[in-house]
Amino acid sequence: MPEPYDHLDTLRQTLRAWLAANAPADWRETCTSHDGFLALQRKWFTTLIEGGWAIPHWPAQGPHGAWPGGGRGLAEQKVIYEELARADTPRLILTFVSTYHAACTLFEWATPEQQAKYLPGILAGEIWCQGFSEPGAGSDLASLRTRAELRGDHYVVNGQKLWSTMGQFADKCLLLVRTSSEGAKQAGLTYLLLDMKAKGVTARPIHQIHGDEEFAELFLDDVHVPVADRLGAEGQGWAVAQSTLSSERGLTLLELSARMRGSLWRLVELVGGDEPGVLRDLGRLATRIDAAQALADQFLAKRIAGEEAVGDASLVKLMYARTLREFTSMGLRLGGIGQQYHEPIVFGGGMETGNWMADFMNSYAWTIAGGSDEVQRNIIAERMLEMPREPKSWVGA
Amino acid sequence: MSEIRTELADAARKALSHGQAGDGLARDEAAALPGEMGWLMAHVPEDRGGLGLGHEGLAAIAKELGRALVPGPVVAQVGVIAALSHADAFDGRDALLEAAMGGEVMTTSLAVAPTGAMVTCVPDADRASHVLVLRPDRVALVARDAPGVTVIERPTWDRTRRLFDVVVPHDAPAKVLAEGTAAQALDATARSTMLFALAADALGGAEAALAMTVDYLKTRRQFDRPLAMFQALKHRVADLQCAIAAADALLWQRAGDADATLLAMGALKAHACGVxxxxxxxxxxxxxxxxxxxxxxxxxxxxxxxLNAALLGDGDHWDQLSGRALLEGTRA
Incomplete structure (x- = not known):
């Protein structure tokens, strides 16, 4: 619902003042190790919860009273993210899946008992990860093969999951498994809530090309999950997973676009002279970033007004991802040979830390994860522009 | 505001639906439409006799003109109208403004910068009553039939436009709209308006071009299937759709930004024309x-x-200015 302007403006000023007093300064300096990163993320999450800014997208009321800072509309959430970006605060990477993916899925699908069991833990800083992708199921997620067999009051789960963000630090996992091989591949999926401390769960961090370890692979070996920890009915997993995948509502890309624009100074300070070619490319990139941000902004405005069209979200993601690649590539170019000497990365430092070789490689996260550029292009072409799909079956060697 | 935007665009699209400049709509007929339909007064403030729809109104109309490849001097004329409506009052100003909004052709240069006595890239100068000579230190309106004023047609590859060089002698009689710093501001106002209109024209054209292309790919069959089924082509089309959507979002954002500078409009124009x-x-x-x-x-x-890409400063021109402004910390 659209908020009156003066109300949003008041919110903006209030948060701006709060951030001036509470935002951590020079926080990247403390994030040179995983421990430093974890400590900063936990502290900042707690500070935001106490300030009432961490979960604006939650309902106002929980079963046992008000959620702190919940019940805010999308227009208010937008203001909050714009201000968090403007103040260059750490993004809540560690608790992002728990407060968005887990919580939003629980609000929509969990029984009152399940909500009472899990939501307070999220508020207290419990870390959740997502167990969806697999080695053989990336863009074609529904073809996943991790099996869950019902035995009495629990499922026995066997399989392997990949690209589980923060999985190595997680307490709980949103787990999508196959309970049936009959019929359409989507119809055989079931959604479970997994305790990462359960017997048979192994989480191994994935070493990324830029030196970070933001993802884990999960090995599940005869893991027991109580039936009481199933979300939705057996076979309903695909529908539940859609809630998880749409939980962040376009806010992330708005925030990231704003952060990219706010980081332009990092490129500017690398420009030595006034070589026209460099100035042109820098100017062109700056306008392109403006366009990416305008698109993310317009998308959220459409959502607030209930006018979102099929494919709009894909346009925003594709534009952001391509622009981020150009942005980091420009840093690499301006940084010259200096960027080829290895510098340790800042853990959780954001998409543009000024360590351009690392930032450039990290930008692939956005062109591949969360539906690759190629998947987004298919969505735009087939659903938005209504170009015909390719024939489904392929009989290959 | 967006409702008015939609209504304006729908009305314009309906009026222009007879056909495109290239396939039937008579050049003069199409060129006369903007005046007859009141489109030229859309962006003019109400206290100057306009509709007060600002840049949003202008964008809605200019996009449709671009979409239908409408001939005529609209981009230049909205620049003249912006200058007249923002100039301090002078004898005969209101009558000139009213005539210009009503469709009497008044034109100006779409070159990046003025050069000597020759005013270049002037649309439809042969049928104009007046030519606005924009210089950062002097903005003046010269009658087309003033002594010594000569127009020379410069045929362009773009058949939907007609450009002229106009010789304006220094001593040609002129109505001076502004001088000194006031002229600089008025020059910027007129240029901003024209750059914005060119950007909108470009995006209307881009949308039409992409729609035609997608239709063609759906219709044309090779290898026993529509071309639109090939992923290699789908992905290229999707990238174009993405580029148009982002540029369009930027267009509407700048339309609603009362503080948008000349540079912001130039950068928008460069981006839109690149797309x-x-x-x-x-x-x-x-x-x-x-x-x-x-x-x-x-x-x-x-x-x-x-042609759009080359008029009023090309991409290199504006991108370089944007880059310099970033370096100097003066870019918004």
């Missing part, structure tokens, strides 16, 4: 052989896109 050019280049390629024939409209879009 238009990319879309029309792909349009030809994706149409294959038929895209090379003059009876198909692809070439009209390509030529209009390339």
């Amino acid at each position: 238009y050019r990319m879309v029309t280049e792909e349009m030809i390629q994706l149409h294959g052989g038929i895209g090379l024939t003059a009876e198909y409209a692809c070439h009209l879009f390509l030529k209009r896109a390339l």
Whole structure:
């Protein structure tokens, strides 16, 4: 619902003042190790919860009273993210899946008992990860093969999951498994809530090309999950997973676009002279970033007004991802040979830390994860522009 | 505001639906429409006799003119109208403004910067009553039939536009709209308006070009299937759609930004025209052989896109200024 302007403006000023007093300064300096990163993320999450800014997208009321800072509309959430970006605060990477993916899925699908069991833990800083992708199921997620067999009051789960963000630090996992091989591949999926401390769960961090370890692979070996920890009915997993995948509502890309624009100074300070070619490319990139941000902004405005069209979200993601690649590539170019000497990365430092070789490689996260550029292009072409799909079956060697 | 935007665009699209400049709509008929329909007064403040719809209104109309490849001097004329409506009052100002909003052709240069006595890139100067000579230190309106004023047609590849060089002697009688710092501000106002209109024209054209291309790919069959089924082509089209959507979002954002500077409008124009050019280049390629024939409209879009890109400062010009402003910390 659209908020009156003066109300949003008041919110903006209030948060701006709060951030001036509470935002951590020079926080990247403390994030040179995983421990430093974890400590900063936990502290900042707690500070935001106490300030009432961490979960604006939650309902106002929980079963046992008000959620702190919940019940805010999308227009208010937008203001909050714009201000968090403007103040260059750490993004809540560690608790992002728990407060968005887990919580939003629980609000929509969990029984009152399940909500009472899990939501307070999220508020207290419990870390959740997502167990969806697999080695053989990336863009074609529904073809996943991790099996869950019902035995009495629990499922026995066997399989392997990949690209589980923060999985190595997680307490709980949103787990999508196959309970049936009959019929359409989507119809055989079931959604479970997994305790990462359960017997048979192994989480191994994935070493990324830029030196970070933001993802884990999960090995599940005869893991027991109580039936009481199933979300939705057996076979309903695909529908539940859609809630998880749409939980962040376009806010992330708005925030990231704003952060990219706010980081332009990092490129500017690398420009030595006034070589026209460099100035042109820098100017062109700056306008392109403006366009990416305008698109993310317009998308959220459409959502607030209930006018979102099929494919709009894909346009925003594709534009952001391509622009981020150009942005980091420009840093690499301006940084010259200096960027080829290895510098340790800042853990959780954001998409543009000024360590351009690392930032450039990290930008692939956005062109591949969360539906690759190629998947987004298919969505735009087939659903938005209504170009015909390719024939489904392929009989290959 | 967006409701008015939609209504304006719908009305314009309906009025222009007789056909495109390239395939039937008579040049003079189409060129006369903006005046007759009141489109030229859309962006003029109400206290100056306009509709007060600002840049949003202008964008809605200019996009439709671009979409339908409408001929005529609208981009230049909205610049003249902006200058007249923002100039301090002078004897005869209101009558001139009213005539210009009503469709009497008044034009100006769409060159990047003035050069000597020759005013270049002036649309439809042969049928204009007045030429606005924009210089950063002096903005003046010269009657087309003033002594010594000569127009020379410069045929362009873009058949939907007509450009002229105009010789304006220094001593030609003129109504001076502004001088000194006031002239600098008025020059910037007129240029901002024209740059914005060119950007909107480009994005209307880009949308039309992409829609035609997608339609063609859906219709044309090779290898026993529509071309639109090939992923290699889908992905190219999707990239174009993405580029148009982002540029369009920027257009509407700048339309609503009362503080948008000349540089912001120049950067917008450079970006939008870059997108238009990319879309029309792909349009030809994706149409294959038929895209090379003059009876198909692809070439009209390509030529209009390339002319738009060159008018009022090209991409290199504005991008370099943007880059410099970033370096100097003066970019918004």
